[in-house]
Amino acid sequence: MEPILELELNLAELKRGELLDSLHRQLSTAIMDGRLKAGLRMPATRKLAQSLAVSRNTVIGVYDMLVSEGYLYSQLGAGTFVADVSLPAVSSTPVQSIDPRINDYWNHPVRFDVESGVQSQWDFSVGSPDLSEFPFSVWQRYINRQIRLQSKGLLAAPDPQGQANLRQAIAGFVSHSRAVACHVGQVLVTTGAQQAFDLIARILVKSGHTRIAMEDPGYPMARMAFSAAGAQIIHIPVDDEGIVVSDIPASVNIVYVTPSHQFPTGVAMSAARRAQLLALAAQHNMVIIEDDYDSEFRLTGPPIDALQTHDRHASVFYVGTFSKCMLPDIRCGFVVAPDWAISALTTAKQQTDWHNPVVTQEALAQFIVQGELLRHIRKMRRVYRQRYEAIVTSLNALADRKARPLPILAGVHVAVAVESQWSSKEIVIRAKQVGIKLHSAKEFSTGNYNHKLLVLGFGHISQRAIPAGIEKLINIL
């Protein structure tokens, strides 16, 4: 018999009470993993019931559940169709147009989809900070002062490496907050951390030869920057001490890590691993890229030094950003680079886009030097710490060990290991259906990562809303 649906459905040997659940499960899974594609018209209930030898009421019941859950949608008079349930924030869309004039890499890249502005009742998404407490009026004063200087022709000349005032301020800032030791000549100002990865990749990667070890799961945008430059990515697993250093082959040239707050698991790299990684790099002349993206927000425990602090072989590129501790729209990050690389990096910056806006750089330098940034960070550290504690407290009180937060020292998100009948992908979709936005660690993995690990950001959710959100989440596990 010709199958009604291009999908193998197995309902044999099931008791009557299990039929509905099983059919629902098989169809929803097929929709989620794309075997039933968005826009496909589902067979009529009567036909599907016939072909499966179940009652039509069972099929109608399953369709109704799938519609209410958002897997299917009905169009009056046209039938029932498979909905687009692709994950919101981190799904990757292949580029449509392929043209022989475009080179291979850019004919087939993946785009990192920026989430649409749909608000969720409980927003645990990651990546952007809470701006509701940012001192915008103070920042506006700093910007206005620089525009006035510019109008009088008194703005400093642009420097491709970054304005000296800002590089001085950054050197002081990382020394104070992260014990990173550097002189002003080692600092390069970039358009956010992303441009830092891009410029480092440009100068270091020998296309087709360079191998870079990256965390899996890990930060996809850093991965893309190195792929685009022609590096081969070697995926290294992560455990509760961070990247598994013993799995890094001696042949890699570069290691990219997020030691303060591994992305996305949130764990801090242990002191032993740090020493092991620095020794490995020194032994094999590897370069380490230390992405310290939201280390300013220390939540618990004593501070752990940056890798850069203990680097005695000029092998660490320390990358920071003002997107998290300040404003994403400031589009400003930096690299503290070894002396041997700073000239090439500066030239690459100049050939890429000349320099960052001088007005913003000089305003930011003043904002740092006058203590405004540290004041804001201290305030936000309190806010984030309260939210973090609310998440941990709610989980401990409600989850009965079905959802266990991984320990973190710093940052604006926490990973939660869960036990559930559902896969982490299914949990994310089911959560969305009840108004919870969150991520799974698997979304950030390219490999075979199969831990049921959810990622809960607390940059967007108020402390007050957390207990109800956590309760709702636990209910769907």
Place this chain on the structure above:
Amino acid sequence: MEPILELELNLAELKRGELLDSLHRQLSTAIMDGRLKAGLRMPATRKLAQSLAVSRNTVIGVYDMLVSEGYLYSQLGAGTFVADVSLPAVSSTPVQSIDPRINDYWNHPVRFDVESGVQSQWDFSVGSPDLSEFPFSVWQRYINRQIRLQSKGLLAAPDPQGQANLRQAIAGFVSHSRAVACHVGQVLVTTGAQQAFDLIARILVKSGHTRIAMEDPGYPMARMAFSAAGAQIIHIPVDDEGIVVSDIPASVNIVYVTPSHQFPTGVAMSAARRAQLLALAAQHNMVIIEDDYDSEFRLTGPPIDALQTHDRHASVFYVGTFSKCMLPDIRCGFVVAPDWAISALTTAKQQTDWHNPVVTQEALAQFIVQGELLRHIRKMRRVYRQRYEAIVTSLNALADRKARPLPILAGVHVAVAVESQWSSKEIVIRAKQVGIKLHSAKEFSTGNYNHKLLVLGFGHISQRAIPAGIEKLINIL
């Protein structure tokens, strides 16, 4: 006899009155072209006089002239040394540090030296616009409005392609001012024109295979962007109709041109050449990059359409910038790209630095839509036209055909063909010594360009100062 100076000086068969001039000429030329290196200690006058068999007074006289002209400098008790006479604005410094961890290209790039802030009495340098008339207080209002929206959480979400409002404003602006026909989906917002070149190079260049035809002399920063991506640069000469299209090999994949106002000669590409170039590109499936960098400032004659306007084969990438018609520090340019390339370009932009600052983009969109930009351009067009006419009038009145301005239609600099005993490099140095800052076309050439062509920018010099500056310049030819 061991030479006193590692330099062959030829003073034979000269009459006594010619000795001093000839020695001066030979030494200054050797210093300028680097055969006598900066910092070298010159031989004592007595010794050099002996070795050349001339009077010591002659050598003392020549040294005195060279010191007063800045070729040599004296240090009390230490002797006389060769000064650093490297050209200020466009000299290229090789990167110092070479490290095996850096790839080949970035171990040997050239840096584009940004001029130090030394003021000249007559500043004919090119590149940056006159900001004294820019409505900074208006611009500040537009920025402040966006910061206020941001503080209320009302700023639009960032779009890697550029904010829709700004792309709409740009599409309207280029349609009005340059008859460029495009829809908002074809516009990509970039960090200045430089990032536009960089992104285009990234997606189009197949490293080691792509050949790009570029104007010689031409804009060095565009050349560097394509070199960095691994393209082979084919240098095509320029005459008074622009790039010599018949010299472009059919095998090139990309042609980069500045048709409105060739950089640096200032000539407009003739209508015949434009048609010829478009036909060539269509025939051989070439891509054209049209850099229209300061076309907004039309000075004389009727407007000439952009190449993009007449492109029927989706082969033109039209690149514009707000650095010249507005503010360099706004760090905003754009590409109007063919439909087949926009998706890859947008992904490349995202992987490079995510997006331009939203505050600046939305403020600029309003600034354009409210007519502020066109108001400023109209004002500056009058200012620049008056300066241009002052230069031409002064040259015609004073130069006696020794210095002939090349015709231009638009822009903020004009090239001047000169007859002189000195090379154009020597003229630039001699001009500097009397307080005139200018460029020669040869500085922007990598090849065998040997026309004596000076490049006079009028973005920095007041109309009032021009006649005296031109007179001074003519005196040194």
